[in-house]
Amino acid sequence: MAGAVRAAGAVRAAGSYLFDNGSAHAAGQHRCLAAWLDPVSLGALRAGGVGPGMRCLDVGTGAGSVALWLADRVAPGGSVLATDLAPLPLPARPGLTVRQHDVVRDELPEAAFDLVHVRLVLSHLPEREAVLARLFAALRPGGVLHLLEFDAEYAPVLTAPDGRARELYERYQQAKLRAFRARGSHQGWGRECADALTGAGFTGVAAQVRIDLLAPGTPQREMQLHNTWHLREALLREGLTEDELAELRGLFADPRFLACSNVVYAVRGRRP
Template sequence: MGGAVREAGGSYLFDNGSAHAAGQHRCLAAWLDPISVGRLRAGGVGPGMRCLDVGAGAGSVAVWLAEQVAPGGSVVATDLAPLPVPSRSGLAVRQHDVVRDPLPEEAFDLVHVRLVLSHLPEREGVLARLFAALRPGGVLHLLEFDAEYAPVLTVPDERARELYERYQRAKLRAFRARGSHQGWGRECAGALVRAGFVEVEAEARIDTLAPGTPQLEMQLHNTWHLREALLREGLAEDELAELRGLFGDLRFRACSNVVYAVRGRRP
């Protein structure tokens, strides 16, 4: 995802300090980096540009950006709890809370934000701050999920279908309890328009969750990474173990969340 996501009370639902964080970031990079990089490349990235990557996580996109803007460019990669990021010329990693900490105004040619704003109750205010951080003509690249869309395609039996659907509902409740809007992906293009961006473009993509894919492996990591939240929302330990077995069953298929890649320019 981005990186750590704020939870009520100041702790984190997705914690970069968790033993499961590295696996989560690896799965997200394998799934989403081709989408992010494709959109960034199509939007125009080149030497000398100044870039901001918000919620950089393990830094795969930030590293790619630093390679594209060299020589002469720079990338600032921020996160609430920064992870080690491979060193590149012009790349700086900073601990930063995009809700509360200041951002320089008219400082960046490009801002990239992936799977961050949907988790923030202050998302519209943050969009305004990102708008102000862009130079006139600068571009915001946003990638978000509609996680309310996740239908099952094939299952070994009806018990497995019911369990997977309960798991999805439990995740949504856990996120909503912390101010997250898991359907915001389908609304974020409109949010960019309201924030003053022009030439707003949106692209939607759906993949298949199947054993051996990073999309489904991420769900496996979620049963561990979100274990406490899922237990609070009514799932039992034996049901989480059953889900882990289901995710290795070749008879299981489901649709991924809808991935929305949205781009807008500051006039």
């Protein structure tokens, strides 16, 4: 099965995805996302039924926390193919294969998987509808797609030290959105993805919605701090200054600042 997926002949141009796995800040980003989102993803996977012998695909695996969890659950006899444009080394597990793969351009085997998991990938792809159709085809009849996406256009401030801090945070959010839109990303796609699954032919589409707080000590808040470094060049291009980025880092350490996280949508659908 894994051999049917070829390595990407040419990874997309460097810098096409703002959260580059090669960045010195990628490890912090992955750690925050896992602490925030793994409970959501793993809860949805448990509810959907994951067991020995299943064949799974994890697209955009990142640091691999979900792929490793799946590998433990589908053993013995199951398999997990973890793919990424720039895959990171993962600890060995029976049945786990890691491949460099571009889900837009590279082949996927048809009707090969019982389960496909995709987290925070499709919203970044202008070709998201075509990719969704390819993932549908990669599932065997009865197989399930688990999709997790943000509505990153929703991120209101609840409390701030003063009006200047509130305005700066709102400009920071808008600068991020502009930077992603320039790369073809749709940061509000989370609220549309359930409808997209239905349109792609999936049945039994179900969704869970979650909002958290950017509160002191949370991975959601720490991730914003990482973003000021990880996305530094993009944010500067979008009009923020080095002094303002430093001011934001101070704001994220201020207990008087509180905001809502992006909305998290965990959606699943079945191939008939």
